[in-house]
Every structure is written in structure tokens, then in C-alpha cells.
Amino acid sequence: MSCPHCLSTSTSKRKHRTSLGYRTFYCRDCGRRFNERTGSSFNDLQFPTDVVLLAVLWRWRYKLSFRGVNEMLLQRGFEFSYKTTRAWQFRIALSVGDRLRFKCHGSAGV
Numbered sequence: 001m002s003c004p005h006c007l008s009t010s011t012s013k014r015k016h017r018t019s020l021g022y023r024t025f026y027c028r029d030c031g032r033r034f035n036e037r038t039g040s041s042f043n044d045l046q047f048p049t050d051v052v053l054l055a056v057l058w059r060w061r062y063k064l065s066f067r068g069v070n071e072m073l074l075q076r077g078f079e080f081s082y083k084t085t086r087a088w089q090f091r092i093a094l095s096v097g098d099r100l101r102f103k104c105h106g107s108a109g110v
Helices: 049-061 066-075 082-104
Strands: 011-017 023-027 033-035
Touching: 049 066, 049 082, 066 082
Parallel strands: none
Antiparallel strands: 011 023, 023 033
């Protein structure tokens, strides 16, 4: 994995993991420590990336309300308010939507 700070490829994997279970790395060039989510829009979220993406994709795909998504994830053991889901959607929607549209471009009828 390359360093998100200096873009160097001379990084080493560390034994320590974050509280959410993400691997940590050390850059030999700039001396910084980072994890798998550093430099992404998921960096400072308190929930795993899978849960955030699942909430946003359920909201889009099934036209659920914010509270509906919240109730479905509450049954799976994740407790947060509907305002959190709304903030995730507004924050992540543009980047995820652009990536999905880019992948689907030119594949109609195949």
C-alpha cells in the first residue's frame, strides 16, 4: 500500500490494528503511520466502512427513509440516529455515485 501523505511505496505493515480492526502501516520515507482508511472519505467515521456503505446503498436502492435504514441496521446491532445516515449519504454519495456510474458506462445491452 502506498503512503497517502507522500505517495511513497516503501511502507511496511505493522502488527497493531485500529479499534475497528483495520491494518496499520508505517512509511519509511516520511515516518508517518496510517491505516487502510487514511486519505479516504471514510477516515474519521466511527463505524466500519461496510456498515456505512450498506446504509447508503440501501437508502438508494430500496428508497427507504433515513429512519427505515436506521431500524434495519439496529436489528443487526448497529445503533445510531437517522441524522447520521443522512450525513453519511450527503458525504459519500458523490464519490460512490461517480464510481458506480463510471463502472456502468458503456455496458448497456451486454
